[in-house]
Amino acid sequence: MTPLREARRARRVLVLDGEQRSALAVVRSLGRAGYRVSTGAADPGAIAAASRYSEATVLLPSPLESPEAFRDAVASEVRATGYDVVMPVTESAALALLGDPVLDPLLPMPSRESFEAANDKIELMQRAAGLGIDVPRFVTLRDADDGAAEIWDSFPAVVKPGRSVVGTGAQRTRTTVRFVADRDELRAALADLHPDAFPVMVQERLVGPGVGVFLLMHDGERVAAFAHRRLREKPPEGGVSVYRESVRPPEALVERAVRLLHSFHWMGVAMVEFKHDEASERYGLMEINGRFWGSLQLAIDAGVDFPRLLVDRVLGIDRAVSTDYRLGIRTRWEWGDVDHLLIRLRRGGARGGLLSWFRPWWPGDRFEVFRLGDPGPFWAESRAWFRALRGGDR
CATH class of the missing domain: 3.30.1490 (Dna Ligase; domain 1)
Structure with a gap:
């Protein structure tokens, strides 16, 4: 066992919001790195909990429906088990925990004030305009x-x-x-x-592709940056990306995103989203998501292991910086992409993109949830997808 892996093995991480694909990517990343990972979730069938890298599942109330009960349950679990890091993945979980005297020191995130300010879309637009960043x-x-x-x-x-x-x-x-x-x-x-x-x-409304700049900031330093372009979304006219490709972002956009995060004294990960308006060729700021994003697995596959870099930094285990990654790597969220196709078929708009959807694989392609060495999450998500189909939710 390497010294780094031995140091990580002595540390425990609780990853929350186990129902999210981003939580699955975090669990896999940290588990492979050597950390002892537990998954917190309201659903015992959560996909992240089904991963072989999750040592234990902690059932918790919903942070959206019962934020106070959720906070109390997480604090109780921390006192009983002992964790070095607690990792919220959704905005609801972060809002429930930030500022708590027991949990706040364990959260690899900015202050509650910074988090709330960055997630206030109106304040964000006003601040960005004051910094000379183009906003719609x-x-x-x-x-x-x-x-x-x-x-x-x-x-x-x-x-x-x-x-x-x-x-x-x-x-x-x-x-x-x-x-x-x-x-x-x-x-x-x-x-x-x-x-x-x-x-x-x-x-x-700016019409054109969205460009997300994904960043890790720590002690005022840009530790890692990444970007992708969306190839397909759910719903097709704009929504969650279901098929996307790693790209090199315009350096000017990265500079704007870093400048914006510096203004919030940011610590941790964030996605700063821009829209490239096709009519005017301008890049307008859309929002900041101050948490791990749904397409996180693509960044990891391309060579930017955000969860490991973040936890290594906050625990003082390693101060590595990620400066490069592979371009042209693509990940497909399997069932999300099926939903994309079903929506287009129902609307009669599948013509033109249907052949590319049925192309099973292309050099650079990865499946997001299904992994040969860790198939449990895919079967868990598949069961949930078919239950929703039978219930008429698809």
Whole structure:
């Protein structure tokens, strides 16, 4: 056993949100590196818990539905078992834990204030504009009757609540983004919003591919950077990437993303997302996701092992920096890509991209969830997918 692996083997990590594919990528990364990994989840069939690299599963309340009970359960598990690092993967889990006196020292994340500020889309746009970073035109609405909505004249537009997760105390709720084609749709979208979703932002819609710049920051240093381009999404018109490829981002975008994170005194990982508008050729800032992202496995496959680099840094085991990675590596989220195809078939729009979907493999391709040496998560996700299909949720 190498000295690095021996040092890692003495440390325990609790990875939360085991239902997420990003949690699976974290569990696999840290387990392969030698860390002793446990998975926390509300669902005993969580895909990350099915990995051979997860030594134990800790059943926890939902951080979205019961944030206070979730926080108390995680703190109890930490006191009982002892962990060197606790890794939230979703925004809901991070919000439930950040600032807790027992858990905060174990979280490889920025302060609660920095995390909340970066995840406030309205504050983010205002700060970015002040830093000279291009942002789409927008207006802020205080409530559904705000008169500014009546003078908004750029359509199609996007209606974005300031925060992705709202509510306090016993329960939180996720908000959603809405696309509107005209003022009537804008009025209807605002009327549908829960009062807790306000203030909201009405933003011009940039049309073109999304470019995510993925970063790891520690002690003010850029430890690692990565980027990919989306090849297919679910839903097809824009959403979660289901097939994507590692690319070299424009250095100017990386510089903007680093400058933006520095303004929040950021520590840990983040995805800074831009949209490349095809009409104007501009790169407009979309958002910051201050946590591990759904396509994390692609970065690891391409050579940027974000989870290992992060945990090594915060525990003082290794101070490696990742400066390069392989281009043209692609990962496919298997069942997500099936959902993409089903949506297109239902809409009658599969023509043109159907042959590329049925191409089973191409040099550089990887499956995201299925791995020969760790097949359990794929079977767990497959069971869940077929249950949803039988229930009419597909």
